[in-house]
Amino acid sequence: MLSLRLPLHPVKITTLALLASLVAVPASWGQGDDEVRPDVTDLDRMAVRQAVNVHRHVLPTNLNNGKGEHRSKLPGARVLAARAQAAAASSRGLRYPGDLFYLGGPVVDSAQSHAIYMLPNGTCPISTCWGNPEGFLRALGQSEFVHVVDQYVGLFGSQRYGVGTHASLKFTPRTTPFTDADMQAVVHAVAKALGKTGYGHIYHVFLPQGTDECFDSTFSECYSPDNFNTFYYCAYHSSVDFTDIGHVLYSVEPYQNAVGCNVRPGTPNGPLVDSTNNVLSHETFETITDPDGNAWWNLLDNGLYGEEIGDECAFLAIVGNSLLFDPSLFRAEGKVFAAQPEYDNSAHACSTGPGGD
Numbered sequence: 001m002l003s004l005r006l007p008l009h010p011v012k013i014t015t016l017a018l019l020a021s022l023v024a025v026p027a028s029w030g031q032g033d034d035e036v037r038p039d040v041t042d043l044d045r046m047a048v049r050q051a052v053n054v055h056r057h058v059l060p061t062n063l064n065n066g067k068g069e070h071r072s073k074l075p076g077a078r079v080l081a082a083r084a085q086a087a088a089a090s091s092r093g094l095r096y097p098g099d100l101f102y103l104g105g106p107v108v109d110s111a112q113s114h115a116i117y118m119l120p121n122g123t124c125p126i127s128t129c130w131g132n133p134e135g136f137l138r139a140l141g142q143s144e145f146v147h148v149v150d151q152y153v154g155l156f157g158s159q160r161y162g163v164g165t166h167a168s169l170k171f172t173p174r175t176t177p178f179t180d181a182d183m184q185a186v187v188h189a190v191a192k193a194l195g196k197t198g199y200g201h202i203y204h205v206f207l208p209q210g211t212d213e214c215f216d217s218t219f220s221e222c223y224s225p226d227n228f229n230t231f232y233y234c235a236y237h238s239s240v241d242f243t244d245i246g247h248v249l250y251s252v253e254p255y256q257n258a259v260g261c262n263v264r265p266g267t268p269n270g271p272l273v274d275s276t277n278n279v280l281s282h283e284t285f286e287t288i289t290d291p292d293g294n295a296w297w298n299l300l301d302n303g304l305y306g307e308e309i310g311d312e313c314a315f316l317a318i319v320g321n322s323l324l325f326d327p328s329l330f331r332a333e334g335k336v337f338a339a340q341p342e343y344d345n346s347a348h349a350c351s352t353g354p355g356g357d
Helices: 042-049 066-073 077-084 133-142 145-153 180-194 271-289
Strands: 003-006 018-020 052-060 111-120 161-163 166-171 201-206 233-242 246-253 316-319 322-325 328-332 335-339 342-344 349-351
Touching: 042 180, 052 180, 052 271, 111 133, 111 180, 133 145, 133 161, 133 271, 133 328, 133 335, 145 271, 145 342, 166 180, 180 201, 180 233, 180 246, 201 271, 233 271, 246 271, 271 322, 271 335
Parallel strands: 111 161, 111 166, 111 201, 201 246
Antiparallel strands: 003 052, 018 166, 052 233, 233 246, 316 322, 328 335, 342 349
């Protein structure tokens, strides 16, 4: 997988038509109880232009054409694909060895996740556009699965990872993709409104179907399932230092039920929900264990160099001529969820529970 640490130079940011939007969320969905509806202003865009120490780590697409060709050229990718069909469907047993190493950087030992829903023309019901991301994060935080990270962060108590306030922002659909600078402006507006920054808060920006997003205004490396020539990643996690509000962790979560990012058929909650949760889980675990790119990842020249806790376990299923993500199952709060396993140093394996459970 590709990890980039980039100084952010002044960027001309496309003006966002982002307005406040209130969405009624049934409590049964498990969404956060509170909502904020900030506007993205020129002050937010100025903060992005002045930001420094931008780190990005992407989850590439599974495509074998266009930009997606890079995945087959990554070290270890051929091995990963070759083992996809033989990999155990359960979470037990050795799936992909490759212990992580600690580089000395900060980790996230406890945090609240804050969902940011981008609503085209103010309309995109959460349940039909993404499923139930906050419900999944809430269940993940109560599960045994999340305790795979304990060995990396040095804490072992329960209920350390929860769900906080969510935000909904209306935007006018556009012909050009959003950029990471646009996403940073959104995250800055929400984080400033909440007054919550630092390693105790993770912001997840959810983009609806039909909305593309690229690293920058060259539009060459993107989430763009409508344009395979630039379709490079499914999602990424990032960190950035704003001069006014400080360090902020965020992930960008485009629509995942698309060719190149979706899960195999037959998962328990359907392709929309499980494709969303599979990638959201990947980015959340990686944010916890390697928020800035200098904490836990593989240092060995073994085909896995640079891969984080989720990269090593992003197994693929070969279905016809397609490669699709092949998640494992775990249970939390009386429900069955599908999400990829994560690498467990103590078990030397990918698992959905500490010690290889």
